[in-house]
Amino acid sequence: MHFLIIGAAGMIGRKFAESLASDAILGGKTVDRLTLADVVSPQEPAGFRGDVSCLTADLSSPGAAEQLISGRPDVIYHLAAIVSGEAEADFEKGYRINLDGTRNLFEAIRKAGGEEGWKPRVVYASSNAVYGGDFPDVIPDDYILTPQTSYGTQKAIGELLLADYTRRGIFQGIGLRLPTICVRPGKPNRAASGFFSGIIREPLVGLDAVLPVPDTVRHWMTSPRSAIGFLRHAATLDPAQVGDRPNLTMPALSVTVGEQIEALRRIAGDRVVAHIRREPDPLIARIVNGWARAFDPQRALSLGFTTETRFEDIILAHIEGELGGRIPERHAA
Amino acid sequence: MHFLIIGAAGMIGRKFAESLASDAILGGKTVDRLTLADVVSPQEPAGFRGDVSCLTADLSSPGAAEQLISGRPDVIYHLAAIVSGEAEADFEKGYRINLDGTRNLFEAIRKAGGEEGWKPRVVYASSNAVYGGDFPDVIPDDYILTPQTSYGTQKAIGELLLADYTRRGIFQGIGLRLPTICVRPGKPNRAASGFFSGIIREPLVGLDAVLPVPDTVRHWMTSPRSAIGFLRHAATLDPAQVGDRPNLTMPALSVTVGEQIEALRRIAGDRVVAHIRREPDPLIARIVNGWARAFDPQRALSLGFTTETRFEDIILAHIEGELGGRIPERHAA
Known part of the structure; x- marks a missing residue:
């Protein structure tokens, strides 16, 4: 099987490519070819026994989509997007990359498939940002999408296109509304959601982290490991089971910031937790207040998508995946 | 006030232009200029005291949107679309007219507004076709849009764009999900929904009409007069009341075919009803079975949109509006 990862x-995208490289059996089939694409050159994952091509391409440029699919991959992952803040700051760029780029990809598949009978699976990364405005505490699968950002609008449009192209038989689409990823590895960034990861990631290595919202704030999150699991599982689903609604809210854990902190205390102790500095930021509190807090993702659960059920497991996944299984701050004690 | 009607x-579109021509006061303001546009030349309505321009233009052609808005209208009605059957038969044409055409209009407004501080109201004709697949007997305002046609997909995307451009302050959008219009005047057409009007319109003038579905089929319909009322009312709404969800399911009447026929009998008698010929058509029955049967349009009702509450009134609106207030078949008796 030939996998194309855009983004x-x-x-x-990087973690998913590494996962396919190290565990190249998916749904009983072997991943023997990887095409990795992004606007900056992707890294070749270590340990892959098949063929790898790395491409630098921008889906919104004429001809780029045609080039990316020229190897007729069996499964295409479309993970590329301008993030929420940038799509809000730059209206034209957001629509060009997130809407036109997605449509270019779908159209390139339509035009190529018509000639050759090629019908790939397309896994589309959507987002909980498709929800906005007034919603219930726990959002059911059949709740209306009324995004309150341009990014969420572009993702919701991508979902509609994915469903129509799938219904038309052009490709087999699966859309995954990804939760916030926690613990996100790497340096602190300026995303409004960054603190959900920061208050775990930084203290574990002995660094201070700022908490800008009250402990009562509730959010919907899953580990990078579960997110990679979603992407892998999406390649194996039976289209007949997915039915006429290919866009799915992924499962995650609904926890409060206070519950995050208590889980960190149980795993790493008071000295680690003491690195969390409470510095209320009304702007961030207001932004976060507009986000969904919990979902009831019945359809995804019934299709076999799984996530952590305790926040401790999300922290342990981070310690195992990023810190070699040890807590540096504790060992420095 | 300057009104532009596209479509x-x-x-x-024609009935609405006639309504504005004969009753040119809307929300306390005078309609003193009409720009009428369509892909075929629109007719100038009789009796209008203001300025009328009639334009032939296709929104999907480069520069057409800019030309249409060059007079900087205060209110823009976007009623133009390729209909459901054609959008399903011709994938590229449907997306070109219904999606690209709509986006061209919104983009032209964005680019013009940025320079001049112009911020028109945009009333967008959406459709109940945005609903599809599995839905409850009565669809609430917060139910998810999962269209099962390309037309419905294109309308749902138009709604999302309308909401985002409105949220961004580019224009004041109001999206109206129009019900099936009954009694639709004119000749019988080949639309799958045509019989809902045909079984009333044809018998009233002494012609036979085919009923291809069982009497138990339930559908959501309103008169042309109510639909024109929706369009007029949309121009007068306070944006603050509409809030962050500018797309509204319009009210209508949920009736069965059997109830339609009994209303016709009460108004026009057995001899008129006898013109309805039951000729079951499994294909049409299957298509109609996929359509929404009833809504609970709380938001539109609270914003003051109104419709008929008895099917008799829908028939009487037709007799008054199209037949000069008389039933030709009865008078021929």
């Missing part, structure tokens, strides 16, 4: 230089 | 040669 392979991002955090999830 | 002014269609049944609703």
Whole structure:
């Protein structure tokens, strides 16, 4: 099987490519070819026995989509996007990359498939940002999408296109509404959601982290490991089971910041937790207040998608995946 | 006030232009200029005291949107679309007219507004076709849009764009999900929904009409007069009341075919009803079975949109509006 990952230089894309390289059996089939693409050159994952091509391409440029699919991959992961803040700051760029780029990809598949009978699976990374405005505490699968950002709008449009192209038989689409990823590895960034990871990641290595919102703030999150699991599982689903609604809210854990901190205390102790500095930021609190807090993702659960059920397991996944299984701050004690 | 109607040669566009011509006061303001546009030349409505321009233009052509808005209208009605059957038969044409055409209009407004501080109201004709697949007997306002046609997909994307451009302050958007219009005047057409009007319109003038579905089929319909009322009312709404969800399911009447026929009998008698010929058509029955049967349009009702509450009134609106207030078949008796 030939996998194309568009957006392979991002955090999830890179981890997913590494996962396919180290565990190349998926749904009983062997991944023997990887095409990795991004606007910056993706890294070749270590340990892969098959063929790897790395491409630098921008889906919104004429001809780029045609080039990316020229090897007729069996499974295409479309993970590339301008993030929420940038899509809000630059209206034209957001629509060009997130809407036109996605449509270019779908159209390139339509035009190529018509000639050759090629019908790939397309796994599309959507986002909980498709929800916005007034919603219930726990959002059911059949709740309306009324995004309150341009990014969320572009993702919701991508979902509609994915569903129509799938219904038309052009490709087999699966859309995954990804939760916030926690613990996100790497340096602190300026995303409004960054603190959900920061208050775990930084203290574990002995660094201070700022908490800008009250402990009562509730959010929907899953580990990078579960997110990679979603992407792997999406390649194996039976289209007949997915039915006429190919866009799925992924499962995750609904926890409060206070619950995150208590889980960190149980795993790493008071000295680690003491690195969390409470510095209220009304702007961030207001932004976060507009985000969904919990979902009831019945359809994804019934299709076999799984996530952590305790926040401790999300922290342990981070310690295992990023810190070699040890807590540096504790060992420095 | 200057009104632009795009799609002014269609049944609703023509009736709406006539309504503005004969009753040119809306929300306390005078309609003193009409720009009527369509892909075929629109007719100038009789009796209008202001300025009228009639334009032939296709929104999907480069420069057409800029030309249409060059007079900087205060209110823009975007009623133009390729209909459901054609959008399903011709994938590229449907997306070109219904998606690209809509986006061209919104983009032209964005680019013009940025320079001049112009911020028109945009009333967008959406459709109940945005709903599809599995839905409850009565669909609430917060139910998810999962269209099962390309037309419905294109309308749902238009709604998302309308909401984002409105949220961004580019224009004041109002999206109206129009019900099936009954009694649709004119000749029988080949639309799958045509019989809902045909079984009333044809018998009233002494012609036979085919009923291809069982009497138990339930559907959501309103009169042309109510639809024109929706369009007029949309121009007068306070944006603050509409809030962050500018797309509204319009009210209508949920009736069965059997109830339609009994209302016709009460108004026009057995001899008129006898013109309805039951000829079951499994294909049409299957298509109609996929359509929404009833809504609970709380938001539109609270914003003051109104419709008929008895099917008799829908028939009487037709007799008054199209037949000069008399039933030709009865008078021929």
